[in-house]
Amino acid sequence: MDSWVDHLSCGVLVLSAAQDHWQVLAANAVFRELFGNGVGDGEWESFWASEWGRSLRQNAMICWQQRTRLSYTLWDWQVTLSPEQSREAVVCSFVPLKKQSAPPWTSYHDAIVVVDRSGIVRHVNGAAEQLFQRSAAEFVGQVFGMPLVSGEHTDVDILQKGGAITAAELRVVEQTQADGITYAIAALRDVTERKRAEELLRLQERAIASSFNGIMIVEMHSPDYPITYVNPSFARMAGYGVEELLGQSATAFLAPDLIQRVQNEGYEGRHLLSQTQRQGHVFWDEVYVSPIYNTWGQLTHLVAIHADVTEQVHARRTLEESEDRLKIVLQMLPHGITFSDAHGRFVLFNAEMERLTGYTQAEANACGHFLPLLHPDRHDQKLAWERLQHLSRTGESQMFETTLRRRDGERRHVLVASA
Incomplete structure (x- = not known):
């Protein structure tokens, strides 16, 4: 057994039963190292005469006769004896419980x-x-x-x-x-x-792969920034096959200065880009870029998540155009009209309102509290605040008469409708 037992890091001794003694068939190098020179070639008699040898011989006989595995502790050693079924032999293994001169194979x-x-x-x-x-x-x-x-x-x-x-x-x-x-x-x-x-x-x-958003991964070590992965959604978005995109430079789909920001600054953020499909169709691409680092903190890749927001961009532009047209109409009306945001700032202060009050929109916003300027009477100021709070709380429109004071001090009676 010399070849395989030498691969084990516990001491192994293989014995064969003879008529009046035990014959050593094999002893691995670890066994010889553990028990010293007393078990070298031709020196087994001293081993059998020792307490170790006597204990081993007695237990090996029991193991062989009963064909059963034995385990026991002798001093600082765990001894295991196993009978060989295919021949009259016993395999003995020795694992040190405290001595760690050789790591036990059980570890x-x-x-x-x-x-x-x-x-x-x-x-x-x-x-x-x-x-x-x-x-x-x-x-x-x-x-x-x-x-x-x-x-x-x-x-x-x-x-x-x-x-x-x-x-x-x-x-x-x-x-x-x-x-x-x-x-x-x-x-x-x-x-x-x-x-x-x-x-x-x-x-x-x-x-x-099944994400609705397009996903692209870019190799950042190469100067041309090759694409190493795209999912089917991005391939459809760009009008290419997945395999056609692999290896292409990412600069075809990401602005070079954006890639440089990721590489130089570790930039992470969203951008709106105008992209052109392979077939020539132009679409708006909202792309989120993020750097990817390895275990040592080195930038290795860039991941870009693309969303086709063409419909949203067109809808937003249509709304902005409608708002612009509405502002033009409101500026032309012969009535003073204002729109305020949630913070009380005027987003619309038409020309008639400027003529009526003597203030421009910028001046009105710079005042901070515009009501005291328009309502010199404290009672009118209080009523104006109450009407604004009621409007904010209920959303109900109101119509009332009040007195305004222009910038030049002139007072005018006006009819106010708030909604």
Whole structure:
């Protein structure tokens, strides 16, 4: 067994039962290092005469006769004896409980299972017990139940003792011993969290691909800023196929100075751009750009989220044009008209209102409190405030007569309608 036991970091000794003594078949390098020079070639007599040797010989006989696995503690060592089913032999493993001159194989993060040609488990480590949720006693001497092919590297599902299924990565190597016996050594690594992360990544990729907004990712290390990813929505928006866009320079869809701001300042924000589709159709693109950094804080990519806002832009412009026309009409009316915002500032103060009061719109807004200027009488000021509060609270229109004082001091009686 010299070839595969030398890959283990616990001490391993393989004994064969003879008529009146135990014959050593193999002892790995870790065993020899742990027990010193007393177990070198031709020096086993001193070992068998020691307390170690006497204890091992007695327990090995019990293990061999009863064909059962034994575990016991001797001084600072955990000793495990396992019978070989295929031949008259006992495999002894020694793990230091305190001495750490060599790391015990049971501390490996990967689960290790050693299986013979007949599919019988010969050894497992602590990581295997944890992965399968089974003790070593439930493993050793039993059929492994999982096909093992040398050189195999694949993902498998592990059925744990409680019925739960966990994902594991399986690697298999074969070792053929000098006596012709071949063992399969299976290393299994729990990849449940990796699988979950991969599934989450796939969900995110599907969400991005199916997003209504166009998404583009740009490589920032290259001087021409090549596009490394676009989703179907952006491809339709631009009038290209997805594959046609990959590798193109992002400057065809993003202003070069905007890309430079992201690169030089880490800029993040929204911009309204006029874009032209491949077919020549012009559309308005509201793009949100954001830098992407790696673990070391280095800028690697730019992500741009595009939204076709052509209809909204046209609607807003139509509304602005309507407002402009309305203002022109209101300026021409022979009545003083004002519009105020929520803060009391005049957004409209037509020409007739300027003539009536003697104030321009800018002067009226600069006053801060315009009512005291128009209403010299405190009683009229109070009534004016009450009417404004009532209008703000109820939205009800009112019509009333009052007295205004012009900028030049002249007083005029006016009819006011508020809504």
